[in-house]
Amino acid sequence: MAAAQMPDSAQSAVVQAGGDCQELQQLHIYFGSQTGTAEGFARDLGDDAASYGMNVQVHDLEGFCPRSFASDVRVAIFILATAGEGEPTDNAAGLHRWMLKVTPEASLTDLTFAVFGLGDRTHANFNPMGKLTDGAMERLGGRRLCKLGEGDDSDDIVRDFQAWTSQLLWPALEKLLGVSVSTGGEHLGSESHLPDPVLRVSANVSTLPPEGPGKPADVLARFYFQAEQVRVTGVSELRQSPSPEEGLSTVQVDLDLSAAPGVLAGYVAAGTLELLPENSPQDVAAVLPLLGISEAAKPGDIGDLDCCITFVPVADGELRKPFPTPCSLRHALTRYCDLRRAPTRQMLTVLQPTLQSAAARERVARLLADRVAMRLLQHEALAVSQVEFWAAFGVERLDLSAFLLHCPRQRPRPFTVASSPLASSSRLSLCVSLTSHLEQDPSPLEQLAGLLQARGIDLCQWPERPARWFGLGSKWLCTQLRPGDSVLARIRPSASRLPSRDVPVMMVAAGAGVAPFRAFWQELSAAETARTSPAVLFFGCRHPDIDWIYRSEMTAAAASKPSNAELPGKASLAELAVAFSRRGEEGIYDPSGCCGEHVQDQLSARGAYIRSWFQGHGVMYICGSNQMAQGVLEGVSKVLEGGDLELQRLKAEGQVVVESWGEAPKLPPELAAHGFRAAGQSEAESQEAKVATLRLARSRVVWHSMRSSLEVVTVLLSGCGQPERQVEKEKEKPFNGARMDEESGSEAGPSAVIAPQSLSDFSVSDDVYLVEFYHPLCGTCQEFAETFAALKLALGSSLKTVKVSIEDAAGEKIAQEVGATDEGIPNLRLFYKKSEIKGALVMANEDPLPSASDLKARIQRMLGGPKDRYFKSGSEEV
Ligand SMILES: Cc1cc2nc3c(=O)[nH]c(=O)nc-3n(C[C@H](O)[C@H](O)[C@H](O)COP(=O)(O)OP(=O)(O)OC[C@H]3O[C@@H](n4cnc5c(N)ncnc54)[C@H](O)[C@@H]3O)c2cc1C
Ligand SMILES: Cc1cc2nc3c(=O)[nH]c(=O)nc-3n(C[C@H](O)[C@H](O)[C@H](O)COP(=O)(O)O)c2cc1C
Structure with a gap:
């Protein structure tokens, strides 16, 4: 509700707090939010305050009214994000203008306030909206309830917010309002929400009631109503050698502005275009069973994906519109529901009582009462999707209407405009690169399950994940979008504009x-x-x-x-x-x-x-x-x-x-492989678990540059290899330092046995070394052993094929030195002391494992130069 419509203090509730009957001052929470994070924090805070018996109102800053703020509000909490380069979010523009021009005469001496600013430390100006508001409220005579809180979205903003509320805000509010707050305790209930509107479904749009008047339900819904539909005229790959399945694609997307009626047509070079991504048909199909929808359902059934839907208010209530309707159910699920995000607290609070399974209700109730568990499940590094979440909590069916209303809303992604209207006024181009990374294996989700179990939340099985993670919007733009499609977009100003002066x-x-x-x-x-x-x-x-x-x-x-x-x-x-x-x-x-x-x-x-x-x-x-x-x-x-x-x-x-x-976010410290220790587990058990995890872990590929003085070369190898028997025999050879399983030695060039105490051991002779870093207990390394033997046979004589176990301290040290432990095992590299060609990482922790012929081809490609440079004769085919 906008501040202009705030109820006056006479409406403050009388509640039971700490055994005494007191009249509570109303707590007003204001949020300034562009993409929903600050709004989510504000609503969660409101929910908590209500559950602690406080009298609370949560306000969207859109339509902020300074006069009623000054006269009616005694306790205010501001949760404010920064958008643009140091600018307010769209909905906080009014507050921002007022703060810049207001004089101290407009005194707020009766006000007690607290501010939490959401920002991102990678921006030149961190959290300016939070700082400005905190300073302005004090300058106007307000009394600070607690220190300014700051959340950094380039790190763990949810943790920052929870730390600020539990350590500073709640204790201060307890004192001020005389209520008892238990931050670790059970979630008692929720702020009184307006009743949900009712879902209407029909096979035919003409039989649905027209969408009545009402307001967008939240800041993201506002985007859906304000943004413009634009037609795509072209999607073209810009890389010479793309490989979308490996995450390598950069496309130019051209949008046709000739028919765009609104502000888009007045775009500027290098401005920011906010574009709403779409869920893939596969992601939509995956959520259907949960909602009781079948793609085979008859037209018009509630279970028909192409049926038309709209919402109507309950009785004479105000309609808070989650997204524009009427639209098809397919459209609503494809465009407006963020299926790749875990449920919010608010969604869980609404859906928990409606779950059919008592066990699932209990699990979700425990989760709602456990802030740490909630934060971990929602951590963006884990990217738990709706389907994954509900499966892990043993939920098979959800209410469709509640899902559509409370599923996290899809957020637009910002892209920099890559064209100038001076070159083409009716065409706007974007340049988009695919965002992706290989999933960790074993998945941190398994660790999360262990950690939640230790906290009393016993999960069911996580559904299997594909090996590679793709960003939703960039994948859609790079691989799905076609000319003729239309997209929902809005333009925003950007700091990148050519200087008005004639300067270099x-x-x-x-x-x-x-x-x-x-x-x-x-x-x-x-x-x-x-x-x-x-x-x-x-x-x-x-x-x-x-x-x-x-x-x-x-x-x-x-x-x-x-x-x-x-x-x-x-x-x-x-x-x-x-x-x-x-x-x-x-x-x-x-x-x-x-x-x-x-x-x-x-x-x-x-x-x-x-x-x-x-x-x-x-x-x-x-x-x-x-x-x-x-x-x-x-x-x-x-x-x-x-x-x-x-x-x-x-x-x-x-x-x-x-x-x-951005880049891939870091895992929360609780889930880092080294740190995980379930409650009740002894240090020794934990150490053992850690070792086992490390043994089996194949961590994400991170390309590192070699810092060692040893030169690494690409090589092409030749000749014939040794029989398998010899491989086995030499594997067992003991060394005085790290165990190095040397697999080379052939008719054409026998290998010397070298105990790799250090990297320099690989340069004692003029030999080329193909080294595999492995761990004997690593399942993938075991799987790879055959391929490595086959590769050795194909490559042949003039190199030494060597396996270095990272189980041994010296081997581990060498692996660390060359970056192999960061890159993941099995890890294959080439070493040569004299070559000028450096950095021959052949493979690290790949899934699926490459074949021997693929590896051989890679080595050949990597060499590129004259074949006899390092090798004596042609190699056999694998
Ligand atoms: C002002 C601005 C301008 C931009 N301009 C461009 C542009 O011109 N071209 C362009 O290609 N992009 C641009 N971006 C980035 C773009 O907005 C998207 O963030 C990007 O395309 C990824 O979105 P997505 O939907 O594919 O990923 P999402 O599904 O949104 O996932 C990205 C989120 O997942 C997390 N994540 C997990 N793993 C990774 C990973 N490996 N890499 C990155 N994030 C990961 C991140 O925390 C991030 O928040 C711009 C961003 C900003 C803020
Ligand atoms: C386009 C854009 C510009 C931003 N500019 C700033 C900035 O100048 N300073 C800052 O500290 N944070 C900046 N941020 C970070 C946001 O404030 C932060 O991500 C916040 O959590 C977003 O909250 P919201 O989802 O409620 O809008 C920016 C984020 C975006 C996407």
């Missing part, structure tokens, strides 16, 4: 981070008023033949001749520098990246150039992943005379502008 512009990007700069070079080449200051682009990718996106456009923009010789800046790019992180010697692809270069390396090598750039009032734009942006900023701060302080100044003055986005 330096653009630094990697991968899809080039999006705003494509818009810039289009803008620059089309600009009517010519700029004379240069614009330069530093671009990073892996390899020119693999993922140099926009290669021809970029090089053409750099090569374009000035249309007027007196305007040297008319060429849109005065300079183009490209860094290839995986290009090895002689231009071959080198997966280890040891010889490669990143954009920051190029910048660091040009210290004087960068300094003169800033002295000439130049602006540097950086765009790409958080990790890339961090690397570039560190590189720049090193070459600046004032170091980091100077960099901060340049950022504050708008001479350095960063737009970056």
Whole structure:
């Protein structure tokens, strides 16, 4: 409810608190939220406050009324996110404007307040809305209830919020309101919600009542009503060598604005487009049994996916619309329900009493009473989906209406506009790269189940997960979206815009981070008023033949001749520098990246150039992943005379502008393999469990550069191998240091036995070593043993094939030194002391395991150079 409609204090409830009958002051919780996180926190807080017997109201800041706030509100809690670059969320714009202009005469001396700000520390300006509000309320005479709370969305924002509420807010409220709060206790009930509207279903839209007046139910619903439908005109792959199944795809998506009636048509180069992703048909199909829907149901049945639905209010109540209707059930599940997110507290509170199974009701009740368990289940690193959650809690059927109303809402994803309206006013382009990673095996979900069990919540089986995790929106855009489809989108301003003054512009990007700069070079080449200051682009990718996106456009923009010789800046790019992180010697692809270069390396090598750039009032734009942006900023701060302080100044003055986005979040510490210890388990048992976990673990692939002085080479091997018998025999050979199972030695070139005490043991001779790091108890390593033996046979004579067990301390140390333990086992590498080609990581922890012929082909590709460089003769086919 908006502040303008707040009930006055006369409506404060009289409740029983701590045995005394007291009149409670009303607690007002306000939220400023763009994508629903702050709103969720505010609603959960309201729920908790109500369950502790407090008299509470939760307010969307949209329509904030300063006058009634000042006159009616005595206790206020603000939960505020920051959007844009340091800007308020759309719904908090009114509060923001008021705070900036209000004078201390508009005194809030009767107000007691607390503020929690949601932000992201990777942004230049962390949590400005929280800080501004905390300061403004104090300046206006308000009394601070507790210290400003800050949540960092680049880390664990839910943990930050829980810590702030349990350690600061609840104790302070207990004192102020005289109620008893038990933060660890049972969840008693919930804030009185408006009754849910009623679902109406029909085979035919004409027989449904028209959607009546009402308000969007929450900030995300507001997006659905405000955003515009836009038609897709093109989806084209930009990588030279894409492989979507391995997570490697970058596409350009073109949207047709000629028919877009609203603000989209007035888009600006490098602005931000918020786009609502869609669930895949497979994800929708997976949730149907839970909702009692069958794709084979008769048209018009409630179980028919193509039936039409709408909601009507109960009696004369106000309709709070979850999403636009009438629409088909398929559309509602595809577009508006976030099926990849675990249920929220609010969803569970509503659905728990309706669950048929008593055991499931009990499990969910326990979960609702356990904040730690709740936080873990909702942690984004675990990405527990609706289907996974309900299966694990033993729930087979949910009420369709309640599900549609309370399932977490789908959030729009922001993308940087990669085109300029000056180049094409009716077409807006995006450049999107696929987000993905290999799932950990064993899955942390298993550990989560163990941890919950120790907390008294006994889960059923988790459904099996595919080996690779894909981001929802980027997968949809890269693999499903087709020309002719339409998408729901809205435009937002962005900090990345060309400077209005004619100053030098330096653009630094990697991968899809080039999006705003494509818009810039289009803008620059089309600009009517010519700029004379240069614009330069530093671009990073892996390899020119693999993922140099926009290669021809970029090089053409750099090569374009000035249309007027007196305007040297008319060429849109005065300079183009490209860094290839995986290009090895002689231009071959080198997966280890040891010889490669990143954009920051190029910048660091040009210290004087960068300094003169800033002295000439130049602006540097950086765009790409958080990790890339961090690397570039560190590189720049090193070459600046004032170091980091100077960099901060340049950022504050708008001479350095960063737009970056996320990576895989870290697992919560409770679930890190080393830290997991179930309650009641002794230290020794826990240690044993840890060792077992480590033995069996095949951790996520992380590509590392070799820091060792030892050179690693790519090799192509030849000759014939030794018989299996010999492999077995040599496996047993004892060594004085780490156990190294040497499998080489053949007619063409017998191997020396080396005890690998250290890395240097691999360079005692001129031999090439193919080394497998493994653990004898690792199931996958055991599975791989045959392949390794076959590979050895195929590769042959002039190398030593060696297995190093990480069970032994020395072996583990070497594996750690080369990064093999981080990359996961089994881990296959090539070592050669004299080669100039570095970084020969052949394979790490792959699923499914590659075949011997695949590995051999990889090794051949990795070598790329003359075959006899390292090998004596041709190899056999596997
Ligand atoms: C201002 C802005 C501009 C952007 N512009 C672009 C652009 O031009 N082009 C572009 O491709 N992207 C851009 N992004 C990123 C984009 O918005 C999406 O975040 C990205 O496409 C992933 O969305 P998704 O739906 O595929 O993943 P989701 O399903 O939303 O999953 C991503 C979430 O999962 C978690 N996660 C788990 N594993 C990973 C992983 N391996 N990598 C990343 N996240 C992981 C993260 O915490 C993240 O919150 C931009 C982001 C912002 C904030
Ligand atoms: C486009 C965008 C811009 C953001 N800008 C900032 C910022 O300038 N400073 C900051 O601390 N956090 C920033 N954030 C982080 C959000 O405040 C944070 O993710 C918050 O949890 C979002 O809450 P919400 O879901 O309620 O909108 C930004 C997030 C996005 C998506």
